[in-house]
Amino acid sequence: MAEAGFSATLIAPAKLNLSLTVLGKRRDGLHDLVSLVAFADLHDVLSVTLSDTTTDQLTLAGPFAGSLDRDNLVLKAISTFRNAIGPIPPLSITLEKKIPVAAGLGGGSADAAAILRLLARQYGLAAMDPSVQAIAAGLGADIPVCLDSRCRYMRGTGTTLDPEESGFAYHPALLVNPGIAVPTGSVFSALAAEQKIVTAASGRHSLANGIVDGRNDLETPAIAVAPEIGPVLSALSDLPGALGARLSGSGATCFALFDSDMELDKAAEQFRQIYPAYWIHAGTLRNWDKDSLFPKIPMC
Structure with missing residues (x-):
C-alpha cells in the first residue's frame, strides 16, 4: 500500500435490477434468483487517505449521510480484505452519500465494492479476481456484481455472474x-x-x-x-x-x-x-x- 501522500477518490455507482425473477427458497433460507443488473450515472464518492490514528476512520457526508450507520460495509470490507489478502494500513474515508439508503439501488454494496477495488489494485489484483469476488460474496449478495459496475445477469444468491453485456448501450x-x-x-x-x-x-x-x-x-x-x-x-x-x-x-x-x-x-x-x-x-x-x-x- 502507498504510504506518505497516499490519496484516492473512488466512484460507487448505483445498481438497478432491470429484471428480477425469484426461482425458489434454498435450505439455508436464502433465495435463488436471476436478475439483469445495470448501473446508473448516480453514484456515491469515497475519498480515501491514510489515517492519522491506529484505526480506520469513516466520515459521512452528503444528502443521505444521516441514514447510515458508521459501522457499515465499507469498514467491514477493509477488515475482511486484511484478513483474507494482506496488511492494509489504517485508512481515513469520507463517504459522500448521494444514493438513497434501503432503496433497492445497492448503495451500501456499491460503497463496499469501491473500497475493495482500491485495495485489490494495491495488491495488483483485478477487481473481478476470484479472491476479491470471494470476499465480496461473503459481505453481501449485491457486492460481487458491483465490483466492475457493468451490465450482466447475476444468478443464485447473487454470486454467480454471467459475462458482461458488452453491447449494453446508453x-x-x-x-x-x-x-x-x-x-x-x-x-x-x-x-x-x-x-x-x-x-x-x-x-x-x-x-x-x-x-x-x-x-x-x-x-x-x-x-x-x-x-x-x-x-x-x-x-x-x-x-x-x-x-x-x-x-x-x-x-x-x-x-x-x-x-x-x-x-x-x-x-x-x-x-x-x-x-x-x-x-x-x-x-x-x-x-x-x-x-x-x-x-x-x-x-x-
Whole structure:
C-alpha cells in the first residue's frame, strides 16, 4: 500500500435490477434468483487517505449521510480484505452519500465494492479476481456484481455472474423514490406469505427482452409492505415516451427507461409536478469503465 501522500477518490455507482425473477427458497433460507443488473450515472464518492490514528476512520457526508450507520460495509470490507489478502494500513474515508439508503439501488454494496477495488489494485489484483469476488460474496449478495459496475445477469444468491453485456448501450432513465426505506427482509417475507415464488428455469433472456419485457417478482410484495410504490409505478408508466416502469430490487426506488434525453427531460418535469416532494434522478444507465471508477489515481 502507498504510504506518505497516499490519496484516492473512488466512484460507487448505483445498481438497478432491470429484471428480477425469484426461482425458489434454498435450505439455508436464502433465495435463488436471476436478475439483469445495470448501473446508473448516480453514484456515491469515497475519498480515501491514510489515517492519522491506529484505526480506520469513516466520515459521512452528503444528502443521505444521516441514514447510515458508521459501522457499515465499507469498514467491514477493509477488515475482511486484511484478513483474507494482506496488511492494509489504517485508512481515513469520507463517504459522500448521494444514493438513497434501503432503496433497492445497492448503495451500501456499491460503497463496499469501491473500497475493495482500491485495495485489490494495491495488491495488483483485478477487481473481478476470484479472491476479491470471494470476499465480496461473503459481505453481501449485491457486492460481487458491483465490483466492475457493468451490465450482466447475476444468478443464485447473487454470486454467480454471467459475462458482461458488452453491447449494453446508453439508456436514459428516470429514477424515483417516494422517500421511504423498505427492508429487504420484509419484502421477502411478504413474497413467501403470498406464495409467489416461481419454479421456472432461469434461461438466458435477450438483453432487449430483459430490459423492456422483464419483470420483478418482488414488486407485488414490496407494494404490500410500502403501498406508496404502486402509484409511483402507475405514474411512471403513464409518462409520454416511457418504455414501461419497474421496481428496482426490493424497492422503494422505481424507474422508467426512455429512448431519448428529450423524452426523459420532459417526463422528469411532468413527474416533478405530480410528486414534487419525491426524490428524482433523471440520468443514464451505462457500463462504467475502469478508469472512470478511479477519477483520482492513488499517489505515493
